[in-house]
Amino acid sequence: MTKRLKIYTPFISAGIQETATYRVDLIFYLLGDVLACFVSYFIWKAVFISSESEFLHGFTMPQMIVYIFLMFLTSLLIYSDGTYNIGEEIRDGSIAMRMLKPVSYNATFLFQEIGNKLVTNVILIIPLVAGVEVVRTYVTGEIQFNILHFVLYLISCVMAYLINFFFNICFGFIAFIIKYLWGANMMKNCVVGFLSGAIIPLAFLPDTLEKVFLFLPFSSLNYTPVMIYMGMYNSSQTAFYLGLQLFWVLFFWGLSKLLWSGASKRLSVQGG
Amino acid sequence: MIHVDNLRKEFKKVNKEPGLKGSFKALFKPNYEIVTAVDGISFDVPKGEILGFIGPNGAGKSTVIKMLTGILTPTSGQCIINEQNPTQNRKKYVKEIGVVFGQRTQLWWDLPLRETYAVLKEIYEVEESEYKKRMEFLNEVLELDDFITSPVRTLSLGQRMRADIAASMLHNPKVLFLDEPTIGLDVVVKDNIRKAIEKINAEEQTTVILTTHDLADIELLSKRIVMIDKGNKVFDGKIADLKSKYGQMRELVFILENIKDLEKLEYKSHFKFKDDDLSVTNDGISVKVRFNNSVAPVADMLSYTLSKISVKDISVKDADIEEIIRRLYKQEVDLND
Ligand SMILES: Nc1ncnc2c1ncn2[C@@H]1O[C@H](COP(=O)(O)OP(=O)(O)OP(=O)(O)O)[C@@H](O)[C@H]1O
Ligand SMILES: [Mg+2]
Numbered sequence: 001m002t003k004r005l006k007i008y009t010p011f012i013s014a015g016i017q018e019t020a021t022y023r024v025d026l027i028f029y030l031l032g033d034v035l036a037c038f039v040s041y042f043i044w045k046a047v048f049i050s051s052e053s054e055f056l057h058g059f060t061m062p063q064m065i066v067y068i069f070l071m072f073l074t075s076l077l078i079y080s081d082g083t084y085n086i087g088e089e090i091r092d093g094s095i096a097m098r099m100l101k102p103v104s105y106n107a108t109f110l111f112q113e114i115g116n117k118l119v120t121n122v123i124l125i126i127p128l129v130a131g132v133e134v135v136r137t138y139v140t141g142e143i144q145f146n147i148l149h150f151v152l153y154l155i156s157c158v159m160a161y162l163i164n165f166f167f168n169i170c171f172g173f174i175a176f177i178i179k180y181l182w183g184a185n186m187m188k189n190c191v192v193g194f195l196s197g198a199i200i201p202l203a204f205l206p207d208t209l210e211k212v213f214l215f216l217p218f219s220s221l222n223y224t225p226v227m228i229y230m231g232m233y234n235s236s237q238t239a240f241y242l243g244l245q246l247f248w249v250l251f252f253w254g255l256s257k258l259l260w261s262g263a264s265k266r267l268s269v270q271g272g
Numbered sequence: 273m274i275h276v277d278n279l280r281k282e283f284k285k286v287n288k289e290p291g292l293k294g295s296f297k298a299l300f301k302p303n304y305e306i307v308t309a310v311d312g313i314s315f316d317v318p319k320g321e322i323l324g325f326i327g328p329n330g331a332g333k334s335t336v337i338k339m340l341t342g343i344l345t346p347t348s349g350q351c352i353i354n355e356q357n358p359t360q361n362r363k364k365y366v367k368e369i370g371v372v373f374g375q376r377t378q379l380w381w382d383l384p385l386r387e388t389y390a391v392l393k394e395i396y397e398v399e400e401s402e403y404k405k406r407m408e409f410l411n412e413v414l415e416l417d418d419f420i421t422s423p424v425r426t427l428s429l430g431q432r433m434r435a436d437i438a439a440s441m442l443h444n445p446k447v448l449f450l451d452e453p454t455i456g457l458d459v460v461v462k463d464n465i466r467k468a469i470e471k472i473n474a475e476e477q478t479t480v481i482l483t484t485h486d487l488a489d490i491e492l493l494s495k496r497i498v499m500i501d502k503g504n505k506v507f508d509g510k511i512a513d514l515k516s517k518y519g520q521m522r523e524l525v526f527i528l529e530n531i532k533d534l535e536k537l538e539y540k541s542h543f544k545f546k547d548d549d550l551s552v553t554n555d556g557i558s559v560k561v562r563f564n565n566s567v568a569p570v571a572d573m574l575s576y577t578l579s580k581i582s583v584k585d586i587s588v589k590d591a592d593i594e595e596i597i598r599r600l601y602k603q604e605v606d607l608n609d
Contacts, residue, residue: 011391097376102364103395267345
């Protein structure tokens with residue numbers, strides 16, 4: 001096992017160096033996200049001001065603000081662009097170069113991306129968590145930070161990332177098999193954004209819809225970690241949703257293996 | 273070592289009519305066409321042989337290499353290399369082969385070359401002592417030291433190709449697949465690459481399949497060639513056989529004292545050459561006469577030429593492989609006789 005992992009450590013370092021090379025891109029990318037976060041903040045502020053009651057579907061305005069910033073943080077931490085990368089590699093044929101190496105195709109992607117994320121996440125997590133906590137303390141009037149929630153949040157984020165990664169890989173293979181990547185990717189991002197609670201909290205939806213969405217894999221992406229962080233779940237709920245996350249990790253991991261064997265037979269590596 | 277049996281590959285090609293309307297039509301009712309790139313090819317390569325795999329542009333060479341290396345799945349037929357089927361158990365299979373596609377690199381774009389090799393060492397599980405020995409050898413032949421600390425994306429074409437060749441040999445593969453490893457390189461780099469291939473073949477008994485458009489590669493490295501055209505095998509044998517069988521062309525080169533004398537030479541009517549059997553070119557100083565040796569023997573050509581005109585310098589060249597291949601590609605000689 002350690003020997004097998006050792007094979008993949010070079011991919012982590014390759015990923016780290018890649019990110020280091022393109023750090024300016026990273027800054028611009030972050031600025032865009034911060035902007036989107038503030039837009040969302042002002043919209044929700046307007047919604048709360050225009051509403052009569054203090055609670056909206058169990059959320060107070062301060063909680064809503066914390067929710068927005070946590071969503072932003074979580075989306076960043078679990079971000080994965082496997083669909084895009086796989087699509088590109090299939091299109092330009094460089095996927096062949098991965099296939100010629102005696103390593104697992106998915107794993108090289110995973111470890112390379114973990115390398116990428118190691119840089120961004122380590123740099124980002126401390127200032128961002130501190131920022132969220134400052135906002136939280138300010139809007140609620142007292143210190144809310146809970147170390148247990150925070151640790152569970154990190155665990156939940158790791159699983160959310162793995163779900164996101166394998167889901168994106170699966171999606172990339174399907175898009176390749178049906179040969180229609182770009183439109184599909186756009187649509188996916190919108191739908192996932194909605195179903196994962198990144199746009200509005202799932203608690204705002206009608207009860208039956210909320211129940212359905214909570215069982216779909218997408219709520220395991222952003223919603224579960226954020227709710228855990230905010231302490232919205234009791235311990236049995238937390239255990240249940242972490243279990244559900246684990247289930248989805250395994251599900252998409254298995255599915256990606258299956259789809260890869262289908263996709264690899266259809267490759268038509270062009271050029272040469 | 274390599275057994276290829278009736279290998280076929282068809283591609284499905286979407287025919288799109290031009291313009292926006294065509295795009296819409298292709299979206300809803302795609303119009304497919306089947307292109308047969310490789311049409312039933314069989315050959316065997318014993319251990320330790322360097323096989324020259326040639327053919328005109330679009331013949332299907334790269335497609336065959338892709339199937340042999342397991343990145344394309346054959347439509348039908350099979351290949352067994354090193355007792356394994358490339359599309360089954362990919363990880364195990366690729367560990368024992370080395371591949372270079374001259375057209376694109378297999379190295380990590382952003383990694384310095386030295387790190388790239390360190391990565392490959394881990395992936396292929398090469399022993400430390402073995403790795404050192406190999407790097408030393410490759411360094412010596414391919415002169416990697418000059419650019420070993422540069423990221424791959426900054427390398428020149430020739431440097432990158434040397435780096436790629438070294439990468440393909442690092443783990444001492446049993447079979448090497450080289451698809452145009454000398455494309456776009458200067459003579460010195462070409463020499464280095466040929467030397468590396470020759471050495472690893474001699475020292476490690478590595479089996480090599482080599483495609484190229486530079487016939488000097490083939491002449492210097494391999495004894496046997498397989499030629500394909502339009503997806504079919506058209507020749508399989510020794511280069512020497514090819515030469516003795518189809519190499520009736522000779523080249524007479526001389527310098528005239530007076531270029532106007534050229535009009536006095538009437539090879540065509542005198543020897544009754546057909547169109548394909550003779551070509552005369554001159555650059556104002558020297559004259560090149562290509563002719564078919566079986567129609568007019570060299571001695572006759574020489575004595576006729578010298579009897580008609582006075583020359584400063586004259587030489588006769590043997591059939592060169594390039595000329596034969598040129599005629600084969602243009603299908604001037606029938607391979608089935
Ligand atoms: N992915 C693909 N889809 C459709 N047709 C293809 C594809 N790949 C190759 N072909 C066709 O198959 C034929 C063989 O191509 P291939 O690349 O094997 O030629 P080649 O012998 O390597 O030529 P060259 O010497 O120019 O590199 C060509 O006619 C090419 O157009
Ligand atoms: Mg080719």
